[in-house]
Each structure stands twice: as C-alpha cells, then as structure tokens.
Amino acid sequence: MDPIAKSLKERSLSAKIETRGRLITQLCTLVIILLVLAIFGFVATKGVAIFIQDHGSLVDFFTKTSWSPEQTDIHHRPLIGALPMIFGSFAVTLLAVLLATPFALAAAIFMSEISPRQGNKILQPVIELLVGIPSVVYGFIGLAVIVPAVQKVLGGSGFGILAGTLVLLVMILPTITSMAVDALKAVPRYYREASLALGATRWQTIYRVVLRAAAPGLMTAIIFGMSRAFGEALAVQMVIGNATLMPSNLASPATTLTSVLTMNMGNTVMGTTANNALWSLALLLLLMSLVFNIVIKYLAKRGELH
Amino acid sequence: MKAKKIDRLMTGVIYLMSAIIVAILIALLIYIFGAGLPHINWHFLTGAAQSFRAGGGIGTQLFNSLYLLILSMLVSIPLAIGIAIYLSEYTVNQKLTNLISSAIEVLSSLPSIVVGLFGFLIFVVHFHFSFSILSGALTLTIFNLPLLVRSITDALQTVSLNQREAGLALGLSRWETVIHVIIPECLPAIITGIILAAGRVFGEAAALIYTAGQSAPPLDFTNWNVLSLSSPLNFMRPAETLAVHIWKVNSEGLIPDASAVSAGSSLVLVIVVLLFNLAARYLGGKLYKHLTGE
Amino acid sequence: MKRYFKILLVVIFFWSLTACSQTHQQTVTAVGSSALQPLVEAAGEKFTEQNPQAYINVQGGGSGTGLSQVQQGAVQIGNSDVFAEQKKGIRTQEISDNRVCVVAVVPIVNHKVPIRNLTLTQLQAIFMGKISNWQELGGPNLPITIVNRAQGSGTRTIFEQQVMHGRPTKKSSEQDSSGMVRQIVKNTPGAISYLAWPYLTKETPALKINGVQVSINNVANNRWPIWSYEHMYTKRQPTAATKRLVNYVLSDQFQKHEVRQMRYIPIKAMHYQQDSHGKVTKIKAGE
16 A cells, blocks of 8 residues: 555554543543442442331431430330431531631632732741641640630530531631632632722722622632531541530530541441441431532532623 | 721731731641650651650651652542543533532542541452551542542643643644643642642541551661561551551550650641642742743 | 553552562451550560561451451451450351450549549449539539540440449540540549540549559459450461460460559459459359
C-alpha cells in the first residue's frame, strides 16, 4: 500500500494516547464508584438489620429517649430510642454554624472585598493552619480550656452542648470561610463597579449587592460546614459528656450520633443486636449527609439561574 | 452621611471579627507551643515509645505518620487526578457527573470511625492485610479521595475554556491538552488541594486505630530489607501514627508522663503541618514558574 | 501519570512479595481489652527478646472486638475482661479460655471530695442515683457527678456485676477509656467513677470499700469485692507461637515481676475463684 495512505489510515500515536488516557480516567472513576457503592451497600445492609432482624421499631428510634439495645421492652423489642443523640447532633451542629457563620462571613468579606492583599498574607495561612490542626488536638484543648471555663461560668460539670459547640465552631470556621471566599470571588467585578458608580458606599455594595449575588454560594458554604460538624466525632466526643439523656441545659451532659457510635463500637460483637443498633446510627449519619448534599446541589442550581 | 458612618462602622466590625479569628489561632498556637515546647528534645523526637515507663519518645510514630501519608498519597493522588480529569474533561452527561460527584461528597461526610471500621472489615479481616501500613493507607485513601477529587476538579475548572480550545486547535488531542496545557496551568491550585488533604490525613486518628493499628514495632533504620518487620520500609507492619499515639497515651496509656508526651506530640504534629504548608506553597510557586516557562 | 503508575506497580510487586513472606514470620496478633493491653504489650516485648523471630502485635479495640475477631480466626488471641459466655453472639465452644491474671476495679473520686471510705451499699446507691449529694454521706454540700464507662466495656461489666448486682445504673456521662475517666474525675468537683487498678494514679484518690484498701492480698482473699479475670482467648488449636506466648504470660517469672509491678494480681495468688455468673467461691486446698 501507498505509505502515505497507510500512515493516514493508521491511528496516530496521539490518538492511541488519547484512548489510553481516557480509559485510565474511566477506570479511576469506576474504582471510586465501586468503592462508594460498596460502602453504601455495607452501611445500608448493616443499618437496617436492627429493624428487620431484631424487630426494632422505627418509630421508637426517632421518638423514644432510652437507648439500651441489649434490653427489650414489653413487646420484646430492643430499646433503641435515638432521640437524645439525634437532638444532640442537631443542637451542636446548628449552634456551631450559627456562631461560626458571622465570623466566617466577616473573614471572607475581609479577604475578598476589603483587603485582599492582607487577607492573602495573614488570613489565608491562618485558615489553612486551622484546618491542619488535627481533631484530637482540638479535643484536648477543649478538654483542658473550654470545659473548665464552661464549668466556671455555668456551673455543672462543664461537659455538654455548649462545650461541644465551641469546639466545633473553631473546627468548621475554616471550612465555611474558604468556601465563602470562593463564592464572593465568583461575583463579577462589574457588579461592584456598577454599585460604587451609583454612589453606594463599600458596605452598601457588599451588603446589598455582593452578598445577595453570592447568596446561594454562601448557603452552600454554610450547609457544607453543617455537614462537617454533623460528622465530626473525636473532638466533640471528648467534651460533650456522652450521656444518652435529653440535655436540660447547655451545660448538662448530652451526646451525639457520632460519639455513641465511636464509643460503643469496640465493645459490641459483630452481628449482635447492640452492634446492629450502632450501624443504624451510621446509616442515619449517611442519610443525613445525603440530605445535606441534595440541599447543596439544589442551592448551587438556584445560584446558576441568577 | 449616615451611609458613610455605617460603612466605617461595618468595616471596623469586619476588621475586628477577622482579628478575632487570627487571635483564636494565635491563642491556640501559644497554648500548643506553651504546653509542648518544654518536652521537646532530640531524645523525644527520635527515641522509641515506652508502654508503661516515663521518658518515651515518638521517633517511630513520626516516621510512621510520614510514611503512611506518602503511601496513601501515592495511591490517592493518581486516582483523584484520573477521576477529576474524567469528571471535568471527558463526561458529556451532566447528570452522570452530578451523580458521581454527589456520591463522592457523601463519602467525605461519613464519620471517620465508619470508614475505619469499613477498612478494618475489608482490608484487615477480609483481604488479610492485617493491621498494617497498607491497610491504613488504603483506608486513608477512602477518606482522602473526596477531598482531593473535589479540589482538583475545582482547580481544573478554573482554567478558561480558551486554553482548551487553543490546545485542540493546535492539533493536540484532548488528553494531551489536559496533560500539557491545563494541568500545568492549575498546578498550584492542585498542590494547595493536596496539602490541605495531607494535613487532614496527617492528623487523622479514628480511621487508623482499627487499620494501621495502635502498636509500633521498633524500627531499625539501617535495615532496608522490605521484608523484615523492623525495616522502616516494610508496609505490612503495624504502624501507630503520631495522631493515634496522642489518642492512645491519653485514653489507655499507662505511662506516667502521658500529658507531657501528648502535649509534645501535638506540638510536633502542628509543626509538621505548618512545614508542609510552607514547603508546598514554595514548591507550588516554583513548579508553576518552571512549567509555564515564566 | 505514567510515572505514578510505574511506582504503583513496583509498590504492588513488593507488597505481594511481603504478603507471601509474611506467613513464614511468626506474628501473633492479640486484639481486644484495653485494660489488659499494657500487660500483653509488656509480655510481647519480653517474649520477643527471648524469641527474636516472633513478633507480638498487640491492639486494643475493646473486649467485644477481641472475642469476635478470635472467633472468626482473624487474630490469634482475643483479650477480654469478661467471660466469653457473658457476651452475646460468641460461640464459646470454638475458643478456649486462658485466665492470665486478675484485675481489681477501684472506685475513685475527685480530690476535693474528703470522703475516702464507702460501704458497698453506699456505692451502689450512688450509682443508682439514690444518693445525689456528698452531704448525705457526711461530706460537704457538693452534688455527685457520676462518670461511667461505655455500656458493654469490660470494666463497666465487672463493676455492674459486682457492685450493682443487676440493678440499673443512673444514666449519666459515659467515657470510652480509662484515661478520659481519670482526666474528667480529676477536673470535675464532686465526680465519682471507677478504674481498673493498673490505671490508678495519685491524681484521683481511690476509695476504700467497707474499710478495706485495694491490695494484692486483699483481692486474693476476696476482701476487696470488685475483681475479675483477664482472659486471653485463643482458637481451640492455637499456633505454636501463640501457645508459647500464653505460656510465657503464665510463667512464674512473668507473673511474679511484671504482673505484680503493673498492679494486676497473679492468677496463682488467688484464694478465691469466680464463675461466669459472678459467683465467688473459695478455692479448696489441693484443687
């Protein structure tokens, strides 16, 4: 055959590399999909066992307050009232986000609107370092500093929702801040210029224009912070007191889903009622993070329409 | 006039709140340094840990942490880059992309204990990797991937479409455009993402307790035989990391100087993360210059 | 990318090598009870000194983990604070029990509480929530803060069996490790909890029970009422190295030095025995 025709008909080296590259990326994606499916399947099958195998009541799970899976009630159903944990998890998460958001927004505004240069030089590394401090260390500082402080101010043992909130606050601050900065930076420059040209002050521009335009992105940042707070285990567990009780005030011992899970997993035997009950908590956590995710996706979509 | 006053007031408030964040970090650092610095000396940094006597060091744990980090990064970075390229460059189906990225995000909000137990049942028990660096590294990969994929995808997406079109117009294939044009362009962002993930991995304890284990056989740094248990390179040996060590001496340790060891280890952990950040910033800048020919 | 894959391949290659050779090395993995962990670690260190070829890998994880892992054959030794019969879901006929020593559980209080002696009934009343202020026991006006261990943990199971006798404990703060319990009792005025004796330090004063102080002799004669066995469960047919390790732990030399030093009670010192229901009987001479 004509060598020119031959070289034209054959796939070029470039095309081969292209195919191979594509294949590699597809394989990588396949790996993670399998991994996700495996984990989901694993947690889901383990998580529903308490309801199917051990005849736990789903209504009890969300409404009752006594958690003692090894014992059964008069209907021979295990006692799996998870309300204290669910309440505790939501309480610390919401409070922490409520307290962290103003600070995170202020820092984000500072970095993107007021002084990007100082922001990049000082706040950026600060935020990165705060992310880098391991949760074990946060837990111990909480134990050594925050718990005694709460004890002095509010009395009681100092362990409880408030101490958990304060520790979480510092832990999710960097997450919310860095995502909020991205959201603010995505607002086109001409929005600001238009507003300033109309005679608005910088604060008016920030408050009326930039924050509004970035609202969906900021909401995403907040929800993301929430999902982080919801899943955090070690640090909260150290300061919240771990009592499966409905807390009577901010400084009375409470507990969260993650701390019950972390604390009791090693003491139960795989496949027993007590163990299955714990996996149902893990499943709940997984479902919650799914919900957070759907909300984030929804907000992001609404943001695009603007 | 009122608007101007409010403007000044709010600027002040924002300065104040930002200052508070900086103050929190400084207070944290002062606390960590104040508590840890008196215990740090050469012996502490290089010595072997003690199980029930005072005066143990953290040399082995420090090495284990670094080695585990490197191994897990070795697995997760190529995987994450592959996934990110697929998600941002190859998929045409937006719904599929959304589904995959949601799945990955949900993975990232799983509590680490659940990931740890999954790793334990799969790698340690089922695949018979036993308590080892390998089990730990693979578990950490599960932990790591969502963060990495997310940050690398974001980084790839910051590169403007023009660059891709220019690449394709020059006759480069899509793959070549990604490798030679887009990745070099956003490398600093990728590296920042990697450091942040590395920081989180370095401090992770809960996922490792059941996978890499809580005991550290003493290492012999002259032994480079990968098969020997005392060789630092062996990745089938159990390896307690620094974060796990902090957790362990505080919760189940019998050593009388537990608080000193944990304070010192915390400080070392924070310093290493700090060094990481500095080094990676420097490296990122250098690489960017090198690859873009600026 | 390409370079990464090559490195990955090399890594996988070496791993398969090590995985193969691993079976020839004598590794004994012991998992479970954290109360027993330090002792087994110490035994492992000494044992490896004598048998350089063997490596003892000791992990915590809780008695439940230890028992279920040894039953599945994932590990060679399952350390436990409780009899396998006491844990639901364990097939006891597949594993064999080695009682290696006895551990005492000691009630502790915050140092600001002046009380140093309680009767067993008083202790029970406190943990049931019947007594909620130190005043009722002749102390200062200070509310009692109960700190418990996690449900199902070995130390708590011992405490509930020997002190509560099946009566329900008041719901309260729970902690998952001895270290945390100690730290919290140290920092919280009016706190009361309990620790395995090896974990006791001067930071948290120990209580006498019915005027008896914890000591090896008092436990051996059952004058100290809260004690239980530490078990190292193995498969019915343990590997040679596993058997040697268990024998080493039971050897006179180890029992007389390390066991005593770390404040466990040597198994041979006991004059009383306990069954899995917590029933205590005197060991007859010659038995």
